[in-house]
Each structure stands twice: as C-alpha cells, then as structure tokens.
Amino acid sequence: MIKLIECPRDAMQGIPNFIDTAIKAAYINQLLEIGFDTIDFGSFVSPKAIPQMRDTAEVLELLDLHQSRSKLLAIVANTRGANDALLFPQIDYLGFPLSISETFQQRNTNASIAQALETVEEIQNLCEVKGKTLVTYLSMGFGNPYGDPYSPELVAEFVQKLDQLGVKIISLSDTIGSASPELITQLFEIQIPAFPHIEFGAHLHSRKEDIAAKVKAGIGAGCSRFDGALNGFGGCPMAKDELVGNMATERMIETLEGLGHDLGLNKAELNEAMKLTSFVFNQ
Template identity: 60%
Template sequence: MEVKLIECPRDAMQGIKEFIPTEVKAAYINAILKCNFDTVDFGSFVSPKVTPQMRDTADLLKQLDLNSSSKLLAIVANERGAEDAVQFDEITYLGFPFSISEKFQQRNTNSSIEESLHRVEAIQNLALKHKKQLVVYLSMGFGNPYGEHWDAELVIKWCERLYKDLGITIQALSDTIGCATTDSVDYLFKELIPAFPRVEFGAHMHTLRENAESMIQAAYNAGCRRFDGAIKGYGGCPMAKDDLTGNMPTEIMLHWFEKQGIVLPIDKNAFMNAMNESNNVFYAH
C-alpha cells in the first residue's frame, strides 16, 4: 500500500481563540489543496460553543478551489453534525473522535464511551447512505493522562469492536497528548495491521519536533502507511490539556520519507507556497 498523507489545517487552527476570517482560512486551504495530499482535514461540523473557530465550515467550503486530487475530510461529533456534513457532495470523509478514555470522551464530545459507540453507529449509517466514508480517530490511543486504566490490549479491543460490530475500515490511532513511545507505536501497529487486514490504520500523532522522526520511523517500520500532519506542527487538541503538544510537522514527514527514498506525489513548490501562506494564518494570531 502506498503512503497516504493527510494534511490537517482544521486541527492546526481549531485551538486559536481569535477568529480567523473565512477568506484567510480559504486562502490557506486552497494553497494546501494544490500540494496533492491524499486528504485535507479542512473543517468540522460541531457546536460553535465547543469549537468557535470552525463555525464557518459551510461558508469556507464555498470558497475552496476543488480542482484538486485531494479529498476533503470534516470532523463531526454527533449525528446532527454528520447530517450537516453529508449534505455536501464535496466532502468524501467524515471523521469522528472516539476516545478510549471515559474522561476525555466526556470532555471532547460530552458523552460516555457507550453513548459514543451509538453515535458512531448512527454516523456510519449516514455516511454509507450518502456514499461517504467514516474515519474514526482513537483518541488517547497511546496513553492516558487521567489515571484511568490504559494498555495496548485495551486499544486493540476497541479497534476490533469498531471493525467487527460497526464496520469501521479506517481507524487512526491518535496520540492526543504526545505521550507515545517508539515501543508503543511499534507494538500497536504490528499487532493491529496483521490482525485486521481490511482496516486501514493511520497515525495521528501530536508530538514535539525533536521526537517527530523517531515516531514516523516506528510507525512506518511497523507497517503504517497513513499519516496525519500539519504544516510547521501547528495545533494540537484544545480539549486535552492546557498546554498543547503540537501536531506532527508535515515538513519533517516529507523530509523523512525523502531520505528513505520513498516517492510521494507532493508538489514541492506548492508545498513551499502553503508553508508561506501559513504565516498569514498563524503568525497573525
């Protein structure tokens, strides 16, 4: 399977408190769409009270130049958000943050894990009805900061249940707070990928820049071929802790893959333009 890179400007922007004008977001995402990423996580259909930065996602979509090979992904947190998202033909993927931490699930989507399973089922049914695919992110996939029980077998159990009970074939293990180790990354992907060959497993890592290459290498060598990133490592999960651990920097991923001789379809000139365009979004806020 070829490597898929998912660029996540939504994840990068959502924690910024000052509202970024829609046209500024659109200019940045349009620059990203020229780069040939497999998928762009561009926005979310969630309550504006929870994520006010993304309240303009529907308007943003109207300003995007979709003459691109990249597919669009939007995050939803419940059935109502999914009902909004599936109305747009331009969106290929819905993403749902499913936490294996009870406390984080409450904090992130205001529901218990069991309630979230029912949400996943309803959203999956909506997605299939509207010819879209659901991507489930397993938040706290590499550890738990709240003192709750966590081990790799717990992650594997939930991955199995999501696939066997609900038919979720794209699952991204998410290092929500940057606590993954190369050993935990290696172990989980080596266990999951052979056990569930019909599931596409991804790595959505929040990490410090100095740890980024070792995490990419561990995931890739363990068989992972789907990687999420954000230009310059901006962002992180605003629901997790007060201090954000940034996203996996896309430029570090590109550099690592190039060093390994792994050919990606990314347009380097377009990527440099997107890097420059990011200054208008992030340095201005």
C-alpha cells in the same frame, strides 16, 4: 502507498482569535495544490464548543476542488453534525473522535463511550447510505493523563468493536503527545496483521525533534497513513506544553523521502503554503 493527511482544521481550531473565512479558504486552496491525499479542512460541531470552526460551510463553498486530487475530510461529534456534513457532496470523509478514555470522551463530545459507540454506528450507517467513508479516531490511543484504564489490549478491544460496525479506517491518536516509538511499533504491529481489511493511520502529536523517530516507528510497523500540520501548528491544549503540537508535515515529508518514499508532492506549491502559515496563524 503513503497517504499524508494535512490538518488545517486541527491547526486552527484552538486559536482564540477568529481567522477570517476568506483567509481560511485561501490557505486551504493552497494546500489543495500540493497533492496531499486528504485535507482535514473543517468540522461540523457546536460553534459554542469550537468557535473557530463556525464557518466551515462557508469555507467549503470557497474551495476550488476542480484541479486537486486531494479529498476532503470534516470532523463531526454527533449524528446532527454528520447530517449537516452529508449535505455537501464535496466532502469524502467524515471523522469522528472515539476515546479510549471515558474522561476524555465526556470532555470532548459530552457523551459516554457507550453512547459514542452508538453514534459511530449511526454515522457509519449514514455514510454507507450516502457513499461516504467514516474515519474513526481512537483518541487517547497511546495513554491518558486521567488514570483511566489503558493498555494495548484495550486498544485492540476498541478496534474489534469498530470492525464489527464496519468501520474501514481507524486512526490511532496520541492526543497528549506521549507516544514513544516503541509503543507506536507495538500498537501497529498488533493491529495491522489482525485486521488486514482495515486501513490504520497515525494522528500523533509530538515535539519536532521526536517526529522522525515516530514516523520511522510507524512505517516500520506497517502504517502508511499519517496526519500532520505544516509547522506543527495545533495540538491538544490539555498537553500543557506549547512544544507539543501536531506532527510537522514538512518534517514527516523529509523523513519519508529519506526512507525512499516518493510522495508525489508539488514542492513549489508546498513552499508557497509554508510561506502563508506565518500570516494565517499570526506567528
């Protein structure tokens, strides 16, 4: 079964002008009508670091979850954020960004990789106690621009460490949009057979014309969990390329359905959400 994770949090977080809390909630409520597996809806991080997400708790209280099959995921960057997120029973998943790049880990969470791994262990233990699931994102999972060490073998070493901590979902993340279909195939063909008890996902950034090839590469290598954002909004500012955003969910849907996958989505509600994006993101 294919799992689509819609990521309004990732789409919104880099927008400098604050999006009104009610608008955020209305947009996410529309996404909840579509039938995505999970909505990455917000983050419990420092408001100084990500000002756009300072109202995540308020947004959560405005969400209507009663008729939705979608689960909620919140990003956290430390144990304090995890404890804040765990106060809300509506949240199913906590997401933590663990980088293969030492430079990016410092920039992203102000911690070393060694410290971040300790945090992963702490959050994993908290999730087990609270009945939640930790999703660990291996950022810079397809290379980095800093000259830090990178190889498919290094990715495997990180996966092994996370497996030892009991992490059950790992999303390989292409933070700067550099992953080729060939590398996507290689990484998933290495990891998925070696760790059959782990659910692997793909959080990729891409130009729109490259999305179909990347989805096909992931599917062909056994990946069945894909993150995206409608219209491809969001992405990594460090990419320094406005054409490289999140994987456009509508393009992924088109590709997956073309491959014969029934995603069980409500297309009428999807069309309504697509109409809202221009208003929400002021494009």
